[in-house]
Amino acid sequence: MKKLLLITIGLFIFATTACDDVRDEFSDLFLDDPDPLITEEDAEAQNFNFTTLRFGIQVSIDEDVDSSVESVLSSIDNAATNFLNCQFAEGEAVGDDEFELEDGETVGPLSDLMVYAVPFTFECEAEDTDTCAGIHFGESGIIVIAEETNGSCEDFGFMEHEIGHRYGMDADHDNIEDFEECIRVENCGFFDFIDRGVGG
Ligand SMILES: [Zn+2]
Structure with missing residues (x-):
């Protein structure tokens, strides 16, 4: 009986270790290194000198972002439009004014929102991912x-999620x-969601 117990414990340890190894292997195979950590303080220090046409969202664009300024701004506006039209009966007009959520919390108009566009998946201190x-x-x-993600997701693909x-x-x-239903990311492969992090 004792032997069986030892074997079981042994197998358990092996299985756990093996899983870690496999996970690391996957990380090496499928994930490029993310860009360095971006903290809330880093984001606050940016110069939000662009404004989107539709909602007047204030935007800062890192110099390493490849897309044109117009394209970045319209991607952000489009994500907000898609999300609001999908999520709320009132539609995109929700973004024009203060809006009260079901729990009573009030969200300011999207012109209050500041967005910092960066080139690539980055390290972060989020609730459930780094x-x-x-x-x-x-x-x-x-x-x-992030403009590009580690995987095959479309550029700025997680914008709807963050607006959510x-x-x-x-x-x-x-x-x-x-x-x-309203924060779907297009063109993501299966592995794109492993450790991809979407953030807090
Ligand atoms: Zn999230």
Whole structure:
């Protein structure tokens, strides 16, 4: 009996270690190194000198972003339009004024929103990941969004997700099912969601 127990424990340890190894292998195979850590302070220090046409969202664009300024700004406006039209009966007009969420919290107009566009998936200090393709900082409300992700997801693909956080999706994604329909990321492969991080 004791022998069986030892074997079981042995197998368990082996299985756990093996899993870690496999996970690391996957990381090496499928994930490039993310860009260095971006903190909320880093985001706050940016110069938000661009404004989107539709919602007047304030935008800062890192010099390493490849897309044109116009393309970055319209990607952000489009994501906001798509999300609001999908999520709320009132549609995109929700972004024009203050809006009261179901829990009574008031969200300011999208012209209050600041977005920092960066070139690539980055290290982050989010609730449930340390690698982010985008992050919504709860205190400042600033969104950092990556142009390219580690995987095959479309450029700025996680923008709808981050806007979802602005409009009531919990930082730990506890209530993500209420938003899932409207925060889909196009062209993502299966592995794109492993450790991809979407952020708090
Ligand atoms: Zn998230």
